[in-house]
Amino acid sequence: MSSTRLSRRSVLALAGASLTSGCVRQLESTVSRDERTPLSLSIKTVPADADAAATKLARYLATRLQAVGVAATVVPMSREELLRDVLSNHDFDIYVSRLLLRRDPDFLRPLLHSRYGPGRGWQNPFGYGDLSLDSLLERQRTETGSVRAATLAEIQRRIVEAQPFTPVAAPRPAQATRPVRVDWPDGVGIHSLTGYLGARAVTTTSTASRTESTATSSATPAPAEQSTPAPTSTPATTTDEPTAENELRMTLGDSRPTENLNPLSTPFRSDGTLLDLVYDSLGRPVYDRMRPWMAASWEWADGDETTLSVRLRDDLAWHDGEPITAADVSFTFRFISDTALGSLDQPVPSPRYRGRASLVESVDAASDREVTIRFGDVSEPVAARALTIPVLPAHVWEPFARPTSVSWLDGGNVTEALVRNNLEPVGSGPLRVTETAARESVSMEPFEDHFLAADALDGRLSRFDGGFSFDSLRFDVVPSDGAAVELLATDAVDATANSLSADSRAAAADEPGISVRTSRPEWCYHIGYNHRRPPFMNPRFRRAVARLVDREFLVDSVFGGETEPASSPLVATTYVPSGDAWDEAVSDLEFVGDSGTGTLDAERARSVFEDAGYAYSGDGDLLIQE
Amino acid sequence: MIAAQSSIGVSPLVAVLARVLGGAAVALALATLTIIGPSRLATAYGSGSDRLREAAPYLCLLAVVLLVNKVARGVGPEVSWALGWNATGVIYAIEGNFVQHVQSLATPMLTAVLSRVYLSGYVFLLTFPFVAYFAAADERPLKLTAVTYAVNYAIGLTCYVLFISYGPRNLLPGQVESLLYSTYPQTQILTGEVNVNTNVFPSLHTSLSVSAAAIAIRTRETYPAWAVVASVLAAAVAFSTMYLGIHWGTDVVAGVVLGVGSVAFGDWLVGRRSADA
Known part of the structure; x- marks a missing residue:
């Protein structure tokens, strides 16, 4: 081109x-x-080492595009470089990646609202713009119940129709663990805040002399499947390296956290689980409900549904020993909206959390322990999303509210706060980072002044009483899923933090003493189009591309079994509509070929592009007008 | 090059390393006994220090290049991404599914053999010349080996910094199987310590092996058996890189050119310096 x-x-x-x-x-x-040229495009994605399913999906799309006369090339890139090109530089034609699914559908608003087109981060990286969708997205955040559900149904119908991006499938994360060593809480993923906080070492009967709180561990039933032969003596003796007595050892497939632990960084963050352990927020979704976390309690003001009074717990402290006050909370919200704190001509918001920060009008410290948050016109459940923003220590971050030292390179609108590595993070979470080794490992230990460790908790949080129950937590970077399963089989680790690909999942299930646990979908594979470039701004073109996608086949052959085919990005919620209008919108984009086999009917697919207004050259190349 | 800079602190790495180096050490000992022979070793012992002094500048050159290599591999990827020349698509456009065809030959037996060739055989092929030429009467092959390796690394490293290229196993999962790593996952922990997966063009495994074989053929008068062993082994290493899904055919062709070219350059350099002296 x-x-x-x-x-x-x-x-x-x-x-x-x-x-x-x-x-x-x-x-x-x-x-x-009439200057028409053959279309050639690149599909950016990550290499198989990082995410084999993404690479396979990109290859699948490339071969189908080639079949309809488009010269498509797959360009593998490292995770952070891909995110830099897609989210910051907007330098791509098509990309294939994971989209992180949030519980509340309001995550669609920053993703697709045209106001966020020019910004960075997971805010409309496509450059999509549809004013009527904009107003629907704004409306749903003020609504509740069936009214909101109806609006969300309309939003999803429009997404299917216009294909701003093409959702493909949402796999269930699968992690492998050794049940003889660690007992994980039910109903949550292993690699999650609640997973780590609920994990307990299993004290086997043969080595039970160690006086741990056997009440919790021995009371839990032995894992149902995969019961291993009885005499498994598995005290930590097999490794020749001195491991801490009671360490929880995880494999990590993604090395980015070993090089950057900045909660504000876009290219280095994905699910953010590691930092959920290190940084606390006012509230946390615990078993599907937003619960006060750093907050002792909160209350909506009488007669004013947009004002929330939050009272912080007493005696909160940062990992460096400084006390946490309400001023840190108000600082955090101010800082996230402008990481330059007014020192530059224009505010420099943090690309991460921009959607959530946009819900909030103002945050004021009413006293040392009290914060008043004023929301815009938003419903309570949506407003609660803002309470999950990690609270940052003002005394650590204030000095970084300045342009980077390479401002002549980045245009001067990037702050040090957004790009610093933050490898010694000062948070207030239940774990604190003790050591990082680039591309190798991250080590943590329990933060003994954390409220979970110090307070006697009641209600839903009581299950986390005492906080993280091991002496330390270590993440070792592994080059692939296969290597992770191998380490698990040799008892060098206790579980995988990385979700396993279909092949490794099968390999892990075959190993004695290893069981695989799946949890509900957390991300959705999708095909993103750059609407800033021809021909991707044309919805007819995108719809024609979407009809090359055989979800049924991809679920079977690429994602392997426990995967939801996804036509809507809300696939993991209860808001996916049903009914004729929806079915019709979806079936309009049916795969052009033999569904379930991935075999494209190339002739028909070409005619779909012709119907969309595109012409072919004598050589069969699809032509576009630049 | 196999010397792991730092371990990720888990025993499987040490175990793999021991197995790879152990295999190479056994081969090295056997070859020393049979190809060089005890008598030649004994005579070499006396005159060895002279030869070492003669070859010292060349060995130092190699050491410096290896040191630069080690440092540059840390910062190299960042420079590569900043330049942004991703050659993966171009290479795939050139050769298509060639590696997939190579893998159609795969059997468990062949995978086992070629995995050992790729890991231990390669280490043996590169290290034995130093022992053999130290024991030889002529110091020229020793100098040539050192210079040739240095040139291989210098040019290979330059390419690694200039281009980003992922191997077939990373672009074509499902079509090209990552045979080494799917059969012996623990080996990836080792190679992951030594290599970055964005550096596949050219194949340094191939180029260094070809160089070692080319020099071995030169010294066939002294070590006729080594000329045969090195040639066969070099061919096997080059083939294994494709068979195991690690390198493209293009990387291997470039590796052969680099390997032969480095010997030619080494020849010229060593010849010129000897003429000066």
């Missing part, structure tokens, strides 16, 4: 050098008339 554009430009430049501008205009209209 670019080569022809360049050549046209250079022709015009040459012409312009010798002709008057009026002539140039005449020439330009001659030159640009």
Whole structure:
């Protein structure tokens, strides 16, 4: 694409050098008339080492695009480079990646609202713009119940119709663990805050002399499936390295946290679970309900449904020993909206949390322990999303509210706070980071001044009483899923934090003493289009591409079994509509070929592109007008 | 090059390392006994220090290049991404599914053999020349080996910094199987310590092996058996890189050119310096 554009430009430049501008205009209209070129595009994604399913999906799409006369190339990139190109530079044609699914559907608003098009981060990276969708997205955050459900149904119908991006499938995360060593809480994923806080070491009967709180561990029933032969003596003796007596050892497939632990960084963050352990927030979704976390309690003001009074717990402290006050909370919200704190001409918001921060109008410290949050016109459940923003220590972050030292490179609108590595994070979470080794490991230990460890808790949080129950937590980076399963089989680790691919899942299930646990979908594979570039701004073109996708086949062959095919990004919620209108919208985009086999009917698929207004060259190349 | 800079602190790494180096050490000992022979070793012992002094500048050159290599591999990827020349698509466009065809030959037996060739055989092929040429009467092959390796690394590293290229196993999962790592997952912990998966063009495994074989053929008068062993082993290493899904055919072709070219350059350099002296 670019080569022809360049050549046209250079022709015009040459012409312009010798002709008057009026002539140039005449020439330009001659030159640009009916200038159609074969479409070639790149599909950016991550390599198989990072996410084999993403690479396979990208390859699948590339071969189907080639079959309809589009020269498509897969470009594998490291995770952070892919995110930089997609989320910050907007330099892509098509990309294939995971989209993190949030519990509340309001995550769609920053993802698709046209106001967020020019920004960075997971806010409309596509550059999509539809004013009527914008108003629907704004409306749903003020609504509740069936009214909101109806609006969300309309939003999803429009998404299916316009295909701003194409959702493909949402797999259930699968982690492998050794049940003889660790007992994980039911109903939550292993690699989650509640998973780690609820994990207990299993003291086997043969080695039970160690006086741990056997009440919790021995009371839990032995894992149902995969019961291992009886005499498993598994005290930590097999490793030749001195491991801490009671360490929880995890494999990590993604090395980014070993190089950057900045909660504000976009390219280095994905699910953010590691930082959920390190940074606390005012509230936490615990077993599906938002619960006060750093807050002791909160209360909506009488007669004013947009004002929330939050009271912090007493004696909260940062990992460096400084006390936490309400001023830190108000600082955090101010800082996230402008990481330059007013020192630059324009505010520099944190690309992460922008959607959540946009719900809040103001945050004021009413006293040392009390915060008053004023929300815009939003419903309570949506407003609660803002309570999950990690609270940052003002004394640590304030010095970084300045332009980066390479401001001449990044245009001066990036702050040090957004790009710093933060490898010694000062949070207030139940675990604190003790050591990181680049591309190798992250080690943590329980933070003894955390409220879970110190307070006697009642209600729903009582299950976390005492906090993290091991002496330390260690994440070792592994090059692949296969290597992770191997380490698990040799008892070098206790569980995998990385979700296993279909192949490794099968390999792990075959190993004695290892069981695989799945949890509900947390991300959705999707195909993203750059609407800033032709021909992707054309909905007919995107719809034609969407009809190359055989979800049924992909679920079977790429994602392997426990995967939801997804036409809607709300696949993991209860808001996916049903009924004729929805079914019709979905079936309009049916795969053009033999469903379930991935075999494309190339002739018919080409005619779909022709119906969309595209023409083919004599060689069968799909032509676009630049 | 196999010397792991730092371990991730888990025993499987040490175990794999021991097995790879152990295999190479056994081969090295056997070859020393049979190809060089005890008598030649005994005579070499006396005159060895002279030869070492002669070859010292060349060995130092190699040491410096290896040191630079080690440092540059840390910062290299960042520079590569900043340049942003991703060659993966170009290479795939050139050769298509060639590696997939190579893998159609796969059997468990062949995978086992070629995995050992790729890991231990390679280490043996590169280290034995130093022992053999230290024991030889002529110091020239020792110098040539050192210079040739240095040139291989210098040019290979330059390419690694300039281009981003992922191997077939990373672009074509499901079509090209990552045979080494799917059969012996623990080996990836080792190679992951040494290599970055964005550096596959050219194949340094191939180029260094080809260089070692080319020099072995030169010294066939002294070590006729080594000329045969090195040639066969070099071919097997080059083949294994494709068979195991690690390298593209293009990487291997570039590796052969680099390997032969490095020997030619080494020849010229060593010849010129000897003429000066």
